[in-house]
Amino acid sequence: xxxxxxxxPTREENYPEWYQQVVRAADMxxxxxxxxxxxxKPWGYAVWENIQKNLDARFKATGHVNAYFPxxxxxxxxxxxxxxxxxxxxxxxxxxxxxxxxxxxxxxxxAPSAKLDEPLIVRPTSxxxxxxxxxxxxxxxxxxxxxxxxxxxxxxxxxxxxxxLRTTExxxxxxxxxxxxxxxxxEETDRMLGVYADFAQDFLGVPVIKGVKTPSERFPGAVDxxxxxxxxxxxxxxxxxxxxxxxxxxxxxxxxxxxxxSGSEQHVWTTSWGMTTRMVGxxxxxxxxxxxxxxxxxxxxxxxxxxxxxxxxEVRSQVMEYCQSLARELAEQSFAGQPVRVEVxxxxxxxxxxxxxxxxxxxxxxxxxxxxxxxxxxxxMGRRDKGPREKKGVPRSEFVGGISExxxxxxxxxxxxxxxxxxxxxxxxxxxxEFYDFFTPKSRKRPEIHxxxxxxxxxxxRSEEETAKSDLGVTIRCIPLDSPEEDGKCVLSGKPSPKxxxxxxxx
RNA sequence: CGGGGCGUGGCGCAGACUGGCAGCGCGCACGGUUCGGGACCGUGAGGUCGGAGGUUCAAAUCCUCUCGCCCCGACCA
Numbered sequence: 001x002x003x004x005x006x007x008x009p010t011r012e013e014n015y016p017e018w019y020q021q022v023v024r025a026a027d028m029x030x031x032x033x034x035x036x037x038x039x040x041k042p043w044g045y046a047v048w049e050n051i052q053k054n055l056d057a058r059f060k061a062t063g064h065v066n067a068y069f070p071x072x073x074x075x076x077x078x079x080x081x082x083x084x085x086x087x088x089x090x091x092x093x094x095x096x097x098x099x100x101x102x103x104x105x106x107x108x109x110x111a112p113s114a115k116l117d118e119p120l121i122v123r124p125t126s127x128x129x130x131x132x133x134x135x136x137x138x139x140x141x142x143x144x145x146x147x148x149x150x151x152x153x154x155x156x157x158x159x160x161x162x163x164x165l166r167t168t169e170x171x172x173x174x175x176x177x178x179x180x181x182x183x184x185x186x187e188e189t190d191r192m193l194g195v196y197a198d199f200a201q202d203f204l205g206v207p208v209i210k211g212v213k214t215p216s217e218r219f220p221g222a223v224d225x226x227x228x229x230x231x232x233x234x235x236x237x238x239x240x241x242x243x244x245x246x247x248x249x250x251x252x253x254x255x256x257x258x259x260x261x262s263g264s265e266q267h268v269w270t271t272s273w274g275m276t277t278r279m280v281g282x283x284x285x286x287x288x289x290x291x292x293x294x295x296x297x298x299x300x301x302x303x304x305x306x307x308x309x310x311x312x313x314e315v316r317s318q319v320m321e322y323c324q325s326l327a328r329e330l331a332e333q334s335f336a337g338q339p340v341r342v343e344v345x346x347x348x349x350x351x352x353x354x355x356x357x358x359x360x361x362x363x364x365x366x367x368x369x370x371x372x373x374x375x376x377x378x379x380x381m382g383r384r385d386k387g388p389r390e391k392k393g394v395p396r397s398e399f400v401g402g403i404s405e406x407x408x409x410x411x412x413x414x415x416x417x418x419x420x421x422x423x424x425x426x427x428x429x430x431x432x433x434e435f436y437d438f439f440t441p442k443s444r445k446r447p448e449i450h451x452x453x454x455x456x457x458x459x460x461x462r463s464e465e466e467t468a469k470s471d472l473g474v475t476i477r478c479i480p481l482d483s484p485e486e487d488g489k490c491v492l493s494g495k496p497s498p499k500x501x502x503x504x505x506x507x
Numbered sequence: 508c509g510g511g512g513c514g515u516g517g518c519g520c521a522g523a524c525u526g527g528c529a530g531c532g533c534g535c536a537c538g539g540u541u542c543g544g545g546a547c548c549g550u551g552a553g554g555u556c557g558g559a560g561g562u563u564c565a566a567a568u569c570c571u572c573u574c575g576c577c578c579c580g581a582c583c584a
Contacts, residue, residue, distance in 0.1 A: 158583055166583065239584065276584050309543055352545035370543055
């Protein structure tokens with residue numbers, strides 16, 4: 001008896017629970033014995049590795065190089081930038097001792113004699129420690145720009161966590177750059193925002209909007225925070241990457257000075273930018289369906305999985321040989337500049353179960369190969385962007401020759417579908433009543449999927465943001481960079497406004 | 508930190524009100540029948556019921572204390 005869907009509940013029934021079940025069914029990650037920390041399992045980690053590989057190439061192509069800085073930051077470093085401390089102090093893990101010993105009850109306790117003179121914090125971000133090194137390395141305008149990136153883990157002691165979307169420890173990259181002029185630093189901030197947007201859209205098929213954050217949503221210590229915002233299938237916004245223009249805030253706090261070409265002392269202008277394992281969650285919530293994860297081909301660890309159909313031992317070697325040669329032939333093809341990634345699944349599992357395991361993992365293309373297909377020199381193909389039973393036979397040579405186009409078609413199709421969903425649920429809103437209606441679910445007890453992106457005017461007043469947040473749980477996600485200047489009135493206060501901003505419920 | 512809920516084989520749960528041999532479904536192992544499909548039948552392995560103390564002839568169940576986790580809120584990539 002076939003189930004209707006592989007994932008229960010469906011997105012419609014209970015979106016947050018659907019998400020958890022999808023991650024689980026795809027075997028991508030699970031909660032660990034450590035509070036708020038996840039274990040990323042091989043399939044999930046392979047996705048992250050592909051993200052890393054592609055992003056890293058984009059960083060290199062824009063002139064950045066990788067380096068590595070310590071996991072620990074002296075407490076006093078954090079304190080140097082006033083707003084920075086304020087923002088991060090309440091979520092810092094602190095190391096106070098360097099040795100354990102048996103306590104009165106025989107249990108291990110931190111040794112009083114091994115108390116650190118100055119506590120260390122586990123980095124929640126690395127501006128201060130990297131800035132400290134920058135100050136040593138930068139003397140002259142000839143040392144600039146300095147364009148570094150590091151791949152590492154971060155700890156932020158959040159109250160509530162969810163796999164990939166928000167975990168106490170997470171993986172990310174953080175770019176840190178120093179420039180001679182304000183203009184150069186602004187250009188860098190914008191360039192990296194562009195890199196993130198292109199990556200999200202072209203690689204992960206996640207449509208994003210580039211924008212600047214309001215002061216209340218700004219990175220602690222930044223002059224301006226830019227972000228890319230995406231809409232998930234529950235119509236909530238997810239911040240998918242940030243690029244900060246830090247001005248001279250950190251260079252003044254840490255003392256990063258140089259002599260310019262006229263011999264006068266200046267402070268450098270810095271930027272920082274980051275993207276995290278949250279992107280895996282963003283991708284899942286953008287493309288996933290009621291049968292599980294749907295992976296865009298670019299990021300899929302395996303783009304094609306071959307499922308040998310063997311129901312008699314006599315055909316085993318023939319079928320396996322055909323599958324192996326097909327796999328080799330496919331791997332000689334290329335997609336997005338790389339060899340097609342193919343896997344032959346020879347696990348000792350029942351056919352249906354095996355097929356469904358790959359559906360739940362989100363592999364773009366499945367090929368079922370049995371004696372019948374071999375006789376016709378064809379493949380029996382299923383696509384993850386179509387229904388699980390919507391399969392068809394294709395002549396082998398035609399399939400192999402067209403694999404690159406097929407993967408491209410799936411990649412593009414997923415992006416288009418996601419953009420359509422976002423556009424369908426994005427509206428210009430001009431009255432307070434309409435605004436409240438848009439963000440109020442019909443059923444209060446069990447809120448249905450509702451709302452979306454409201455393009456509405458905002459006067460720039462903080463109190464209006466607070467009203468929207470306390471009344472509706474809605475915040476300004478960003479002030480879109482590409483939206484035109486347009487005189488209007490704030491949808492909440494009626495005060496004059498120069499531009500529409502995006503309001504939404506957010507993760 | 509405020510409000511709710513839950514800890515029972517690997518996973519999901521029942522049993523608790525009214526104390527009486529620790530159960531069910533899934534998964535797992537083996538055998539068989541099937542199989543271009545998430546099949547079925549049979550057999551089997553696996554639990555000191557989160558922990559400590561108490562009441563009792565007898566505690567998963569009642570009482571006291573304690574630890575942990577999840578959900579809703581505030582915080583957030």
